[in-house]
Amino acid sequence: MAISSESASKSSPAGRVTLDDVAHxxxxxxxxxxxxxxRPESVNLEKRTRVKQAIQALGYVPHGAARALASNQSxxxxxxxxxxxNTLFGASLDAFQRTMSDADYTVIVASxxxxxxxxxxxxxxxxxxGIDALMLVGLARDDEIYxxxxxxxIPYVTVWRSADHQPHPAxxxxxxxxxxxxxxxxxxxxxxxxxVFSGILADNDRAQDRLAGVRxxxxxxxxxxxxQYLIERPFGVEQGREMLRLIMSQDAPPTAIFCGAEPLAYxxxxxxxxxxxxxxxxxxxxxxxxxxxxxxxxxxLTTVRTPNMEIGEEAAKxxxxxxxxxxxxxxxxxxxxxxxxxxxxxxxx
Amino acid sequence: MAISSESASKSSPAGRVTLDDVAHxxxxxxxxxxxxxxRPESVNLEKRTRVKQAIQALGYVPHGAARALASNQSxxxxxxxxxxxNTLFGASLDAFQRTMSDADYTVIVASxxxxxxxxxxxxxxxxxxGIDALMLVGLARDDEIYxxxxxxxIPYVTVWRSADHQPHPAxxxxxxxxxxxxxxxxxxxxxxxxxVFSGILADNDRAQDRLAGVRxxxxxxxxxxxxQYLIERPFGVEQGREMLRLIMSQDAPPTAIFCGAEPLAYxxxxxxxxxxxxxxxxxxxxxxxxxxxxxxxxxxLTTVRTPNMEIGEEAAKxxxxxxxxxxxxxxxxxxxxxxxxxxxxxxxx
DNA sequence: CTGTTAGCGCATTCAA
DNA sequence: TTGAATGCGCTAACAG
Numbered sequence: 001m002a003i004s005s006e007s008a009s010k011s012s013p014a015g016r017v018t019l020d021d022v023a024h025x026x027x028x029x030x031x032x033x034x035x036x037x038x039r040p041e042s043v044n045l046e047k048r049t050r051v052k053q054a055i056q057a058l059g060y061v062p063h064g065a066a067r068a069l070a071s072n073q074s075x076x077x078x079x080x081x082x083x084x085x086n087t088l089f090g091a092s093l094d095a096f097q098r099t100m101s102d103a104d105y106t107v108i109v110a111s112x113x114x115x116x117x118x119x120x121x122x123x124x125x126x127x128x129x130g131i132d133a134l135m136l137v138g139l140a141r142d143d144e145i146y147x148x149x150x151x152x153x154i155p156y157v158t159v160w161r162s163a164d165h166q167p168h169p170a171x172x173x174x175x176x177x178x179x180x181x182x183x184x185x186x187x188x189x190x191x192x193x194x195x196v197f198s199g200i201l202a203d204n205d206r207a208q209d210r211l212a213g214v215r216x217x218x219x220x221x222x223x224x225x226x227x228q229y230l231i232e233r234p235f236g237v238e239q240g241r242e243m244l245r246l247i248m249s250q251d252a253p254p255t256a257i258f259c260g261a262e263p264l265a266y267x268x269x270x271x272x273x274x275x276x277x278x279x280x281x282x283x284x285x286x287x288x289x290x291x292x293x294x295x296x297x298x299x300x301l302t303t304v305r306t307p308n309m310e311i312g313e314e315a316a317k318x319x320x321x322x323x324x325x326x327x328x329x330x331x332x333x334x335x336x337x338x339x340x341x342x343x344x345x346x347x348x349x
Numbered sequence: 350m351a352i353s354s355e356s357a358s359k360s361s362p363a364g365r366v367t368l369d370d371v372a373h374x375x376x377x378x379x380x381x382x383x384x385x386x387x388r389p390e391s392v393n394l395e396k397r398t399r400v401k402q403a404i405q406a407l408g409y410v411p412h413g414a415a416r417a418l419a420s421n422q423s424x425x426x427x428x429x430x431x432x433x434x435n436t437l438f439g440a441s442l443d444a445f446q447r448t449m450s451d452a453d454y455t456v457i458v459a460s461x462x463x464x465x466x467x468x469x470x471x472x473x474x475x476x477x478x479g480i481d482a483l484m485l486v487g488l489a490r491d492d493e494i495y496x497x498x499x500x501x502x503i504p505y506v507t508v509w510r511s512a513d514h515q516p517h518p519a520x521x522x523x524x525x526x527x528x529x530x531x532x533x534x535x536x537x538x539x540x541x542x543x544x545v546f547s548g549i550l551a552d553n554d555r556a557q558d559r560l561a562g563v564r565x566x567x568x569x570x571x572x573x574x575x576x577q578y579l580i581e582r583p584f585g586v587e588q589g590r591e592m593l594r595l596i597m598s599q600d601a602p603p604t605a606i607f608c609g610a611e612p613l614a615y616x617x618x619x620x621x622x623x624x625x626x627x628x629x630x631x632x633x634x635x636x637x638x639x640x641x642x643x644x645x646x647x648x649x650l651t652t653v654r655t656p657n658m659e660i661g662e663e664a665a666k667x668x669x670x671x672x673x674x675x676x677x678x679x680x681x682x683x684x685x686x687x688x689x690x691x692x693x694x695x696x697x698x
Numbered sequence: 699c700t701g702t703t704a705g706c707g708c709a710t711t712c713a714a
Numbered sequence: 715t716t717g718a719a720t721g722c723g724c725t726a727a728c729a730g
Binding site for chain 3: 377378379380381384391392393396415417418419421
Binding site for chain 1: 364408410411412413414415416417418423424425432433434435436439440442443446447450453455456457458459460471473474475476477478479500501502586615616619622641642645647
């Protein structure tokens with residue numbers, strides 16, 4: 001009997017085509033159909049093709065929830081970012097999603113908007129949705145969240161920060177060292193009054209690390225970051241502009257500015273242009289991220305290249321490996337590069 | 350008997366705390382616990398609080414898959430974008446996700462990278478994951494996809510394009526009209542040689558619409574878009590730079606350039622600066638999107654503001670309404686605004 | 699308002 | 715290699 005016709009009589013009442021329907025049509029047991037789906041090689045070739053045909057003919061699509069319930073895994077993974085509307089995390093998300101997709105996982109995303117409460121809520125919801133693994137940005141958060149995750153017994157990674165001595169697996173880079181290096185470079189140029197434009201520090205360990213790096217460099221050079229040289233604002237160009245206005249109207253304006261993230265640097269550069277403040281002639285500007293604009297803007301931005309895509313991809317790979325049983329080694333810290341371009345130079349005489 | 354202690358004897362073997370465990374502890378039937386979760390008001394206050402305490406004490410988290418299986422809805426929705434690593438779709442995704450999250454839905458995303466085959470694959474996977482609704486960008490795609498969706502009986506929206514006479518619900522704006530309007534403006538300035546920098550047109554109905562709008566305006570003014578004035582490249586700054594080089598080295602270079610998306614315009618502006626081509630003195634540049642950079646770059650970009658966030662939010666609202674039983678009216682086309690800034694002016698004499 | 703009874707669609711024992 | 719039986723954790727009738 002040839003298998004054909006989409007309207008092959010379904011045994012089920014009406015709605016859905018189930019695995020049982022396929023089994024009927026293919027004249028095998030439901031268990032066999034299940035095997036065809038999960039470990040095809042364990043099924044006789046003849047039956048296997050019969051089942052395949054039946055699936056085709058009926059347009060059968062497995063029911064994810066039923067599968068998840070029976071097998072205790074959903075092939076879904078979660079990812080919570082502080083934001084998903086910018087190219088920074090966008091690149092990570094994209095890479096994460098693509099890598100997961102290639103491994104036949106589906107990804108659930110959410111944005112915490114840098115709010116720990118929202119993050120916790122999203123983690124809760126995702127756990128409840130039955131994710132098999134989870135990606136989180138940064139390490140610093142309520143222990144309750146980690147306990148929740150552990151209670152569900154699923155693997156997770158934190159990203160965007162390396163963590164040699166941390167209890168949590170981390171895919172990322174050493175923000176502190178990178179910031180220190182960049183600041184060292186500024187000192188080496190002859191700067192001594194280096195201001196810091198930072199994102200909001202509370203609940204943002206990456207930003208805190210970077211600030212720590214600056215401080216370390218300061219100390220190494222026998223100086224100390226003056227309070228009035230540290231400004232903290234949400235990430236955004238407008239904030240960068242505002243910060244530049246504030247800092248340059250001080251009695252002793254800095255000769256260089258370290259920006260914790262690129263939008264702040266762009267804002268600073270645009271505002272400097274608007275005010276006829278020469279960059280780097282009068283003030284040098286350096287930042288973090290190496291977004292697409294960095295090399296296009298004038299002056300071209302000196303910045304730390306941060307492995308955004310790699311992070312997403314490596315985090316995904318780590319989780320995939322863990323899920324498939326192999327315990328991968330803890331990911332090694334990723335590299336950053338200081339990219340020197342035009343926005344930094346010697347301090348004015 | 351006071352309810353307490355996290356280690357209250359669980360009836361289940363070991364792993365998971367189930368609804369039945371809660372029922373035991375609270376001395377009610379499983380059904381009552383279920384009701385507490387889904388329609389609390391239908392449960393006696395006393396029992397309700399007892400159940401709540403038990404849930405707390407046990408740290409109970411409902412099992413999404415089991416719920417989905419029994420109730421035939423997963424409270425997950427899918428969204429497939431052509432890309433998710435830029436601020437354009439990022440803003441939409443963010444708004445979509447936030448709106449969904451507020452309505453207690455979880456969102457699954459994927460990027461098709463402008464590839465129809467990948468899109469189909471993602472839709473398949475999402476359907477299989479059991480999404481309750483789906484968001485897709487644009488209308489033009491294989492009918493097979495629409496049939497797949499219909500077979501699953503779930504609601505969907507298309508976005509980024511309005512569709513008065515289309516068979517599919519759409520949340521978006523009229524790309525053609527907006528492009529026509531922008532081109533009209535260019536003509537009104539005195540331009541007659543207007544080039545078009547477009548994204549890849551194949552499989553991108555938004556880009557096609559915009560081109561059609563330009564052509565319409567051309568026709569209205571008694572002209573015709575010359576073939577050599579139309580260049581097609583993937584979206585990206587580098588491509589914009591390349592396109593500018595190409596177009597300005599022609600025998601009769603255009604006096605204005607219509608860019609189908611902002612990255613192309615930025616590239617064009619940067620390249621023009623590099624080549625000492627005055628904008629808008631020698632060539633005017635206009636675009637679509639009104640991304641954050643548009644108002645910051647020099648010259649400030651004349652562009653069509655496109656309701657990116659609104660699209661995400663309205664699409665989510667439409668789906669939420671549909672899912673909750675009310676059949677919302679088909680969304681009306683969203684507004685766009687022509688924002689005239691500095692990058693456009695009269696053609697050179 | 700509450701408890702009892704049945705599955706939802708599938709994966710997975712275990713025998714054969 | 716295959717089939718029959720069982721249960722994953724929950725919701726949805728239905729009675730009471």
